[in-house]
Amino acid sequence: GAVVSQHPSRVICKSGTSVKIECRSLDFQATTMFWYRQFPKQSLMLMATSNEGSKATYEQGVEKDKFLINHASLTLSTLTVTSAHPEDSSFYICSADRLGQGPENTEAFFGQGTRLTVV
Amino acid sequence: SQKIEQNSEALNIQEGKTATLTCNYTNYSPAYLQWYRQDPGRGPVFLLLIRENEKEKRKERLKVTFDTTLKQSLFHITASQPADSATYLCALAKAAGNKLTFGGGTRVLVKP
Numbered sequence: 001g002a003v004v005s006q007h008p009s010r011v012i013c014k015s016g017t018s019v020k021i022e023c024r025s026l027d028f029q030a031t032t033m034f035w036y037r038q039f040p041k042q043s044l045m046l047m048a049t050s051n052e053g054s055k056a057t058y059e060q061g062v063e064k065d066k067f068l069i070n071h072a073s074l075t076l077s078t079l080t081v082t083s084a085h086p087e088d089s090s091f092y093i094c095s096a097d098r099l100g101q102g103p104e105n106t107e108a109f110f111g112q113g114t115r116l117t118v119v
Numbered sequence: 120s121q122k123i124e125q126n127s128e129a130l131n132i133q134e135g136k137t138a139t140l141t142c143n144y145t146n147y148s149p150a151y152l153q154w155y156r157q158d159p160g161r162g163p164v165f166l167l168l169i170r171e172n173e174k175e176k177r178k179e180r181l182k183v184t185f186d187t188t189l190k191q192s193l194f195h196i197t198a199s200q201p202a203d204s205a206t207y208l209c210a211l212a213k214a215a216g217n218k219l220t221f222g223g224g225t226r227v228l229v230k231p
Binding site: 049 | 153160165218
């Protein structure tokens, strides 16, 4: 099956610092990756769509200068939370669409998530 | 605005019984509706997908129905087991490979 790996799984950082989260598709190529944020007892909220070789598309209300996304290859997308504040503490999850998957295979493959705590 | 609603109250059910979860949506015309399972501290795992022109889909002990007139999907877990305890999320997409919009999820607790 398709595997998406996120790193790190947990990170604690000081307020004002930046944190980078990696999302890798291990056994397939992903033209599109999605970044979600999930607060406790809430559902996943899409932050941005990351396309390989082009600029990410951000959802309304998500600051592109704060959440930097780089999709440099078909197997790696990174999310950098810049100048993190305690309110950025959340569970960040990525998902990937497999290159070439047709209408019969539209499921999303999710990473295991990254728990960010800003102190 | 688009809304996807799932019962936010936890569903407590006895082992062996059938759990039925509801997903209702408004102001949306999805081409695909998907169900995911999420365990605490983990990312969602895909379970089933149903298309707008399909009424029902089954996979082992799982069954999904999709009523585009009622704008509702039902998700059934038959012969439930304690290992089925998790949060179940419904998600809608307008096209293949498109971004997903998730409901709030329903927590299921299966008691032995």
